[in-house]
Each structure stands twice: as C-alpha cells, then as structure tokens.
Amino acid sequence: MSDGASPAKPLPPVDPGSHAYWEACNSGRLLLQRCAACGHRQHYHRVVCTVCGAGTLEDLPASGRGTVRSFTVIRRAVSAAFETDVPYVVALIELAEGPTMMSNIIGSSHEQVAIGSPVELDFERRSETINIPQFRLLE
C-alpha cells in the first residue's frame, strides 16, 4: 500500500470443490447444485447432498432472480477496503430456486431496500479470475 493504492477487498480462497462455481461466476453465471438422487437444491458447492447424503450432485444454473430475505446497512466498514462504500447493504438473498446466499445489494440507495424486495443477479469483477455475484433491486 506504499504506492497509495487503496487496499483490496477480500478474494474468495478457491478450492478444488468450489472451482466450478467460481469458474462459472467468472463467465457471468451463478451455479447451484441439484441432487440427482432426491432433487434437493443447495448453495454452496459440496461433495454431498445436505438432505439425503448422496454424492451425485449436478450443477444447476440459477435464474438470477430472488428476493431479499433480510438485510442490513453497514455503517462502520469491516476493513479499510470497504470504507469508501459506507453505507453499504449486506443481504441474504432467497433465490427463486430455493437456497439462500449472502450478497451485497448494489446500484441503489439503501433506503429502497426492504425484506421481500425482488432482486436480480449482477456481478462485480474483483480480479482477473474472480467475479463476485452481486444483486440489484429489480425495477
């Protein structure tokens, strides 16, 4: 940081089990998993179905639609990298397919966000290989 550049936001430590997920994000697609044995849908990528225990999981492209299950407005940044974003919204998004994931809600004032607000998927490029899934309020 001696060159005066702003500190970087955290990148996810990609592992062999999440490689497919983050690779899809990198090309602008959000993947869930569907269990071939029982049909359960889950986020995030695992080697096991959390309902039936089967190991037969298939990638399921998400529609990118969802609603705000809960949210908060962060007034005090977690680290220097987020300071210029304050106030920013952290939310739990209930995806149309069922699973919940965490995200920011970008591109609108925090006053417009409410539980139940419909949202759609967007991405925030954070590095050459990391494209972070984000959500915007649906107009």
Next chain:
Amino acid sequence: MGLRGSTAIIGAFDTKVGKIPERSATALCVDAALGAIRDAGLILADVDGLVTCNSMAQPYMYHAEAVAEYLGIRPRYCATAAAGGGATFTVMYQAALAIDAGICDTVVIAMADSLRTGLSREAAMIMQSSSGHPQYETPYGATVPGYYALIAQAYLRAYGAKPEHFASVAVSGRAHAVLNPAAEMQKTITVEDVLASRLIADPLRLLDCSLVSDGGAAVVLTRADRATHQPHKPVYLLGAGEGRGHEHISQASSLIHSSARQSGERAFSMARLNPADVDFAQVYDCFTPVALIEMEDLGLCGEGEAGDFFLRGDGAPGGRLPINTHGGLLSHSHPGNPGSMFALTESVRQLRGGLGVRQVKDANVGLVHAQGGILSSHCTVVLGTEVVL
C-alpha cells in the same frame, strides 16, 4: 444415575475487566485459574484437569497445554474450547462427563483474553469477522454486528417488533450492572439513550452491541462427593444440553429461531426441571436481539413476547425473572470467547447467596446459556443448590 448432580462447582473467580494493559492474556487466564482454585480452598496440586479457550491477542497452537506448562502442572485431562462463546459451557459439560467417567477428579476451567488492549481495533475487527464463510460471506464486507443485524431485521419483521424492544434488553442489563461494582458500565441508561446512539449496522445501534474488553474468569468443577467440605456451598450441575444448526448465517434455516430450542430442552430434560422452575437466567447478549430469540427458544418467554418482557422490566433487578444479573456482555464485559464465563461465575455467586442488594431472592435454580458463531452453536446449563438436588 446420569450426569445430574454428579459434579459441582466449588470455586469461582473473575479478574478485573475493562482495560488491563499490564497483564497479558495468558497472565489473565492464569490469574483466573489461581483465583478459582483459591476460592475452592484447594491448591494447584489438587487440580488434575485443565480447560481453557484460545486467546485472540496471545494465541497458542495448543492453548490449554501451554497454560498447563506455564502453571507447571501435568493434568490428566486437558482441552481447549474452540467454537466461540457457545463452547464455554460445552467444555464444562465435557469436563463433567470426564469427571463422571472417572478420568479425572477436579477440573479448572479458565478463560481470558485481551481484546481491548492486546489487539489493534482493525485487528480485532478482522479477527472477529473471520467467523464469516471465507468464500461465500467474507467477500461482501459484513462485520460481526452486520451478521447479527440480519437476524435483528428478520425479528422486527416477523413479530412487528420495534427497536425499543431491542433497546430494553440493554437497559435491563445496565440496571443490573449499576448494582455490580465489578461491571464495566456504571451509568444508568434509558431506551431513549439506546435509540439515540449511532447506527452500527441497521437496525443495531452502538448500545445494542456488547463491549470489547480485557479480562478472564474461571471455575473449579469437581465430583459431587468431594464438594461438600469446601469453603463455599457447592453449586451442582443439574443439566446440560447442546444444539447446533448452521455455522454460517447464510446457511441458517431460520433467522428468528435457533438451536437454543434443542439445547434448552436437553438441559431441562437432564435436570428434570422446566423453564418455570428457573429463578434467574443468564443468556448470551452479544447483541440485544440475540437475548430475545434465546429467551423464546429456551421457553422462558412465549414466541415474539421477549421484547415486551424486557420492556416491562421483567428481566431487571427485582423483576419476575432477573436476566444477566452481573450486567451481561452488554454492560459487564465481553472479552470475546471467555465472555460467558462471567455469566457462569455470577450464577455460582447467586446460588451461594449473600450478594446483598443484587441478590436474587430464594435463588435455587439458575440457567446459563451461551452461543457461538452467528446464532450457530448453543449450550445450555442448569445449575442448582442442594435444595433442588
């Protein structure tokens, strides 16, 4: 037979809390351990079990072993708690099992940390927010108050609750703290004061958030037949239960209920007691809404009713069911993982009796609850005097 009443706490000790720059986290842990051993009327050589939790300010790879070495003891049973606040009582439960199984006789459980002066503010923030999932949560920049605010917002929505309900938890805890000279916060506050404090993560305000402290506390747990000829009357472990849901809040099946339901049911079942039998309770108040959810999940309040319970003053000194009689994490102290230990030592003192103005009348059954993660891992303990044994 089972675990009910087979072990008892015979020693309890708190270090000073607040800012203690002259003591390392390790020294605070040792101070707490030695204080509890002295309180029990024992010497170090009487202890054959040691349980600690790791420190953020002065971590060791194997913390309990490092503290044993520092103390110069060679315990037969040694364990480090490693799952946040909830693990505080989980390890006591496990220590009781070890004693009951004959693995050891007398265990000191000592926990301390220096979050206030042993870490920079930035380091403390990052350390604590590392509870987020590194791939699916941390990239979004939530703070610990932010994670809990997701629960708070859902609670407001589910029950039509108001920020006043959250505020009343802080007001109640502060009323207890003002009666306890050992508590960090000594100035009475009102609901208006809480609502006028600055927003940290909506809807949570500064006074909805617990303290950041240095300090430590310890207890000595021993077999019940060894507990009766010591300086203080024994406080029996009557029931303990654990419950786990998610680890990361984005994986929680519910935002307004927790596995405190299961941990509470299991603890009451072992104790052969009901929520109505409890004379006081210490719940985990890292943020005000957490206390409401726990009160409801533990069966101490009806669903959605805990806010009104606190607003009426039912949990305050002299109330129907005093809650967090030392002041809690909101007003006594919160040195991180050791935070719940002060709820435990306070419960021991309440059940021994003689606390003067802040003594809960006819206190024979106390409930202590802790959670770790983000409303993730729960442990409930029911303690009692000889009267309910």
